Amino acid sequence: MILVRDGGILTFYALQNIAEPGMMPVKKLASTGTAFFAYRTAGVTRRYEAKGANAEFDHLVRCFHMMELPEGTQYVILDGDAIQYQTDIAEPMVDQDAIDLTLIRVGELYEVVTE
Numbered sequence: 001m002i003l004v005r006d007g008g009i010l011t012f013y014a015l016q017n018i019a020e021p022g023m024m025p026v027k028k029l030a031s032t033g034t035a036f037f038a039y040r041t042a043g044v045t046r047r048y049e050a051k052g053a054n055a056e057f058d059h060l061v062r063c064f065h066m067m068e069l070p071e072g073t074q075y076v077i078l079d080g081d082a083i084q085y086q087t088d089i090a091e092p093m094v095d096q097d098a099i100d101l102t103l104i105r106v107g108e109l110y111e112v113v114t115e
Contacts, residue, residue: 008079014072032070035063
């Protein structure tokens with residue numbers, strides 16, 4: 001079986017409060033890791049269930065060589081894309097050492113912590 005990882009690199013982020021103690025909260029995205037990914041095609045069942053829950057998702061991606069998200073991960077940014085996505089469903093694919101992520105585009109953009 002050939003595994004295609006042509007999507008690029010996905011960066012995981014956690015939303016953190018970087019304000020000094022006692023100050024108003026300042027929420028920014030801090031990187032928690034990276035992974036290779038490939039775009040997936042959502043099946044009829046997944047799309048039907050999303051419509052039934054009155055929800056929409058933007059992308060379905062598969063991240064390789066991992067079985068769970070890095071701790072605290074809530075958001076991702078795809079390689080070469082300034083759009084932020086929230087992780088909705090994380091579904092481990094045990095037989096392929098991968099995890100499928102359902103991504104929803106974020107309405108409110110957060111600033112990314114640079115190191």
